[in-house]
Amino acid sequence: MEDSKPTQKTSNSSEVVVLRWGHRPQRDVRLTTHVALTARALCASGFILSDVEDRNIEKTVNRISDRWGGRFQFQMGIPWKKVVAKWRANGGVIVHLTAYGENIQTSDVLQRIKNAGKDILIVVGSQKVPGDFYSEQVSDFNVSVGNQPHSECAALAVFLDRLFGGEELARNFEKAKMKIVPSARGKTVSSQAEH
Amino acid sequence: MEDSKPTQKTSNSSEVVVLRWGHRPQRDVRLTTHVALTARALCASGFILSDVEDRNIEKTVNRISDRWGGRFQFQMGIPWKKVVAKWRANGGVIVHLTAYGENIQTSDVLQRIKNAGKDILIVVGSQKVPGDFYSEQVSDFNVSVGNQPHSECAALAVFLDRLFGGEELARNFEKAKMKIVPSARGKTVSSQAEH
Numbered sequence: 001m002e003d004s005k006p007t008q009k010t011s012n013s014s015e016v017v018v019l020r021w022g023h024r025p026q027r028d029v030r031l032t033t034h035v036a037l038t039a040r041a042l043c044a045s046g047f048i049l050s051d052v053e054d055r056n057i058e059k060t061v062n063r064i065s066d067r068w069g070g071r072f073q074f075q076m077g078i079p080w081k082k083v084v085a086k087w088r089a090n091g092g093v094i095v096h097l098t099a100y101g102e103n104i105q106t107s108d109v110l111q112r113i114k115n116a117g118k119d120i121l122i123v124v125g126s127q128k129v130p131g132d133f134y135s136e137q138v139s140d141f142n143v144s145v146g147n148q149p150h151s152e153c154a155a156l157a158v159f160l161d162r163l164f165g166g167e168e169l170a171r172n173f174e175k176a177k178m179k180i181v182p183s184a185r186g187k188t189v190s191s192q193a194e195h
Numbered sequence: 196m197e198d199s200k201p202t203q204k205t206s207n208s209s210e211v212v213v214l215r216w217g218h219r220p221q222r223d224v225r226l227t228t229h230v231a232l233t234a235r236a237l238c239a240s241g242f243i244l245s246d247v248e249d250r251n252i253e254k255t256v257n258r259i260s261d262r263w264g265g266r267f268q269f270q271m272g273i274p275w276k277k278v279v280a281k282w283r284a285n286g287g288v289i290v291h292l293t294a295y296g297e298n299i300q301t302s303d304v305l306q307r308i309k310n311a312g313k314d315i316l317i318v319v320g321s322q323k324v325p326g327d328f329y330s331e332q333v334s335d336f337n338v339s340v341g342n343q344p345h346s347e348c349a350a351l352a353v354f355l356d357r358l359f360g361g362e363e364l365a366r367n368f369e370k371a372k373m374k375i376v377p378s379a380r381g382k383t384v385s386s387q388a389e390h
Contacts, residue, residue, distance in 0.1 A: 031225050034346035041345035068343055100375055100382040105364035107377065134381050145352075146364040147375035148263055150236035151229035157340075157349035158356045158364075169300035169341040169353075180295055180342035182302065186329050187295040 015092070015119035016163070017046040018156065021080050021133075022126035025054050034153050035124060036061045036074065042160035043168035044122070046073035050080040069176025083121070084138055092119035093140040096133050097155045101142030109143050110162055116140075122159065124152040210287070210314035211358070212241040213351065216275050216328075217321035220249050230319060230348050231256045231269065237355035238363035239317070241268035245275040264371025278316070279333055287314035288335040291328050292350045296337030304338050305357055311335075317354065319347040 018039040023032045036047045036057060049057065053076045061074045087094060093116050102109040113120065123133065132138050145155040160168060173179075181188040213234040218227045231242045231252060244252065248271045256269045282289060288311050297304040308315065318328060327333050340350040355363060368374075376383040 028225070030223070031229065034226065034348060037343075037345040038349040041341050041343035042349070064344055100384075101377060102379055103364060103377040105361050131381075136380075142379060144375070144377055146236050147377050148232075148236035148368065149259055150232040151348055151352075153229060153346050153348040154233040154237070154352035157346075157352045161353050161356065166300050169298060173343065180339070182296060182298040182339055182342050184297055184337060185331075186326075189295075 016044045018044050018122045019048045019050055021050050033057050033060050038157050040072040049076035053077040067177050069173030087121045094121045095141045096123045096139035098142050099144050101144040103144050211239045213239050213317045214243045216245050218247055228252050228255050233352050235267040244271035248272040262372050264368035282316045289316045290336045291318045291334035293337050294339050296339040298339050
């Protein structure tokens with residue numbers, strides 16, 4: 001739990017990890033679980049629940065990863081300052097998602113992030129975040145998914161969809177025990193025999 | 196609360212309303228609030244909390260609409276079957292967002308929805324939805340935002356972002372008392388004088 005090194009990379013691609021700040025056990029359990037599952041489904045490589053631990057979320061996320069595959073890494077309890085310092089030391093950039101930031105639609109901020117070509121730590125808040133998050137000491141980019149108040153879960157989804165150009169929704173998840181076969185009607189799931 | 200007619204249209208555009216099914220007061224309050232705020236921020240014209248009422252959510256959504264503008268209509272307590280029947284009677288189509296549906300990235304389902312050129316009711320579940328939702332009696336389209344389990348809030352966000360081609364994030368919200376001025380650092384908000 002103490003190690004915040006980037007998770008394993010797929011070849012030639014940058015590492016993209018989501019840091020969730022400000023989680024309140026109990027009150028936020030469902031929302032934070034949704035944020036973590038969104039990170040996984042839209043092909044971030046890992047999720048860090050900073051500063052606190054929540055075994056319920058860990059259990060849910062790991063159970064889903066085990067069943068549905070992929071190489072998603074869940075970590076928790078690491079102080080956010082430590083994650084940020086290590087990420088910077090390793091040469092990665094930090095993107096803070098906030099309604100106050102540069103608009104992903106009306107500015108060139110996404111292109112600048114892509115041009116940087118570096119590993120990306122995406123920071124999403126819950127309650128009001130520390131003012132530091134907006135500063136150069138923490139964030140390289142403050143990005144808004146629209147400038148209306150809404151949801152960190154929604155903002156993360158749109159950001160990842162645009163960052164990966166939609167391809168994340170077509171990706172195969174390795175070593176899945178269960179796979180959904182997309183269909184116009186009903187539910188079709190194929191179970192993979194275990195090896 | 197009993198009237199499920201479509202909310203007012205902007206000129207020449209289809210009506211897009213989100214129906215949230217399966218809300219459990221208390222347990223789902225934060226998540227459903229996020230779904231409603233996502234619908235508003237990404238320019239759906241309305242949100243229907245079906246079958247149950249939750250004054251906390253109504254209050255939060257209406258307070259945000261009052262402060263941040265726009266013409267978002269919040270309704271609750273209408274039976275989902277009634278909403279669906281009325282929507283169909285008025286000639287609209289129904290899109291059910293589900294991990295089991297046609298993949299928005301790998302199929303042409305979004306194009307077919309757009310080609311229909313009709314008002315769209317987007318149905319999002321919470322707990323396991325009734326099997327009916329997948330049938331022709333309810334849904335015209337079953338759409339998946341990736342075929343992994345994740346979040347109805349995330350799925351809704353990506354669906355709306357793609358449906359509106361990103362333009363929803365640049366839209367001006369009418370009669371806003373507060374507006375965020377996007378910025379690379381810090382928080383900038385302009386307050387509009389009341390008229």
